[in-house]
Amino acid sequence: QNNISTVLKNLNILDLNPAYSTGSEWGLSAHSQILDSCSPVDGKRIAGVRITSNEDYEIVVNKAAEAFTFWRNLPAPKRGDIIRQFGDALRKNKDDLGTLVSYEMGKSLQEGLGEVQEMIDICDFAVGLSRQLYGLTMHSERPNHRMYEQWHPLGIVGVISAFNFPVAVWSWNTALAWICGNVCIWKPSEKTPITAVACQHIIAGIFKANGVPEGVSNLIIGDRQIGELMANDSRIALISATGSTRMGKAVAAAVASRLGKSLLELGGNNAIIISQHADLDMSLIGAVFGAVGTAGQRCTSTRRLIIHESVYNAFTEKLVKAYGQLKIGNPLDQKNHVGPLIDKEAVAGYLASIEKCKAEGGKFIVEGGVLTGPEYASGCYVQPCIAAVENDYKIVQHETFAPILYLIKYQKLDQAILLQNDVPQGLSSAIMTLNIREAEQFLSATGSDCGIANVNIGTSGAEIGGAFGGEKETGGGRESGSDAWRAYMRRQTNTINYANTLPLAQGIKFDL
Numbered sequence: 036q037n038n039i040s041t042v043l044k045n046l047n048i049l050d051l052n053p054a055y056s057t058g059s060e061w062g063l064s065a066h067s068q069i070l071d072s073c074s075p076v077d078g079k080r081i082a083g084v085r086i087t088s089n090e091d092y093e094i095v096v097n098k099a100a101e102a103f104t105f106w107r108n109l110p111a112p113k114r115g116d117i118i119r120q121f122g123d124a125l126r127k128n129k130d131d132l133g134t135l136v137s138y139e140m141g142k143s144l145q146e147g148l149g150e151v152q153e154m155i156d157i158c159d160f161a162v163g164l165s166r167q168l169y170g171l172t173m174h175s176e177r178p179n180h181r182m183y184e185q186w187h188p189l190g191i192v193g194v195i196s197a198f199n200f201p202v203a204v205w206s207w208n209t210a211l212a213w214i215c216g217n218v219c220i221w222k223p224s225e226k227t228p229i230t231a232v233a234c235q236h237i238i239a240g241i242f243k244a245n246g247v248p249e250g251v252s253n254l255i256i257g258d259r260q261i262g263e264l265m266a267n268d269s270r271i272a273l274i275s276a277t278g279s280t281r282m283g284k285a286v287a288a289a290v291a292s293r294l295g296k297s298l299l300e301l302g303g304n305n306a307i308i309i310s311q312h313a314d315l316d317m318s319l320i321g322a323v324f325g326a327v328g329t330a331g332q333r334c335t336s337t338r339r340l341i342i343h344e345s346v347y348n349a350f351t352e353k354l355v356k357a358y359g360q361l362k363i364g365n366p367l368d369q370k371n372h373v374g375p376l377i378d379k380e381a382v383a384g385y386l387a388s389i390e391k392c393k394a395e396g397g398k399f400i401v402e403g404g405v406l407t408g409p410e411y412a413s414g415c416y417v418q419p420c421i422a423a424v425e426n427d428y429k430i431v432q433h434e435t436f437a438p439i440l441y442l443i444k445y446q447k448l449d450q451a452i453l454l455q456n457d458v459p460q461g462l463s464s465a466i467m468t469l470n471i472r473e474a475e476q477f478l479s480a481t482g483s484d485c486g487i488a489n490v491n492i493g494t495s496g497a498e499i500g501g502a503f504g505g506e507k508e509t510g511g512g513r514e515s516g517s518d519a520w521r522a523y524m525r526r527q528t529n530t531i532n533y534a535n536t537l538p539l540a541q542g543i544k545f546d547l
């Protein structure tokens with residue numbers, strides 16, 4: 036606990052119950068409801084924030100709109116240099132911020148630090164990108180004409196993020212959005228607001244030192260209600276939302292009805308195919324980390340293992356042994372592999388899913404349950420479990436955000452690929468095989484239908500350099516690396532005539 040109070044002090048968390056922030060300025064209006072953030076690690080209160088009121092929201096959007104007129108005029112490489120400084124500040128704050136992520140969200144310290152590392156990595160990526168926001172040039176069909184395209188910022192970008200990656204997903208969006216010339220309004224998960232306050236302090240310090248006005252980085256607090264306000268607000272050009280498919284569908288419908296842009300990164304139901312040609316020891320690490328890492332609360336968590344019948348028993352034996360060795364407990368204690376679920380509601384969801392699985396015929400090879408005892412006093416610690424199932428069980432088709440791993444047996448690779456694709460979601464997928472024919476088939480157009488498809492790597496733990504996101508109910512958006520930056524800009528096609536006449540395209544004659 037002592038350590039945590041030092042961390043909070045280092046990160047400037049003064050526990051003033053702020054309702055919003057436009058940068059260095061914090062709205063401390065007393066009229067709205069206080070939201071206390073309690074740690075799932077030990078159930079203790081960390082600090083409080085306030086729900087952003089409608090009036091506060093107006094202040095923030097107006098400030099953001101005003102700031103855009105400044106920020107879009109700063110040359111992109113200059114914006115990049117400011118993001119470079121943000122990355123440096125994150126390096127300095129890595130231990131504290133990683134610890135706070137671990138404490139407020141419940142993931143292991145290693146994973147909390149890893150999350151801050153993703154933030155640093157995306158800052159580096161964004162710095163380079165700030166000199167590479169390339170458009171194409173084209174040859175005009177008309178003489179003495181030139182055509183090219185350029186990319187301009189959109190305006191205000193709204194970022195709605197989830198509790199499971201409370202800081203990294205914000206930075207994937209903002210680092211790119213900022214170098215592209217946009218201003219951002221962040222609504223973090225109401226389950227992890229304090230890590231958001233910490234991030235806002237860090238970026239605000241950098242902006243202030245560089246003479247950047249208030250309104251380029253904004254923070255608002257709230258649940259679904261404020262999310263709806265953002266989704267329906269035509270002043271917000273792009274809504275980038277990470278979370279459940281249910282939330283994503285609501286956001287997408289609201290944003291589409293005003294013909295706004297949305298970027299959605301929603302649920303996954305990720306499988307690893309473990310072939311008879313797999314290295315089983317390597318597969319074990321990928322499968323177990325994928326299933327129990329972040330206590331099964333990543334959108335990329337491994338939910339299903341589709342195992343060839345000839346290695347099914349051998350691999351299951353290894354799994355059971357590995358699960359027997361898992362240490363569950365305080366995630367800040369580095370000896371533990373698995374921390375708590377985010378809250379008791381999540382625990383109830385986990386228990387309900389186990390019951391549903393049993394009712395549909397699932398056979399538990401490793402039993403689940405809630406852990407009790409002094410170390411587990413928050414009531415959020417659960418036993419990672421494994422069940423043999425059929426892919427078409429309702430519960431298997433559903434993403435439960437908890438460490439429940441489903442095993443499915445297959446005979447032929449074609450069948451395994453069909454099973455892997457036969458879920459509503461399409462985020463991440465993997466095959467474990469040393470056979471090049473199998474690997475290539477899995478990656479081909481007739482293979483995995485997911486946004487991410489890996490060979491001899493599990494489903495979770497993607498690097499920031501690739502485009503991150505998935506198909507079907509995962510929402511179709513791509514964030515982070517590759518050319519995902521384009522989602523944060525508008526494309527303009529320019530044709531310039533430097534002739535003495537004005538010829539029309541398509542050879543149309545129009546003489547006056």
Ligand code: UN1
Binds near residue numbers: 199204335336495496
């Ligand atoms: C998420 O769970 O929303 O690939 C993001 C991964 C991480 C990001 C997960 N780099 O597992």
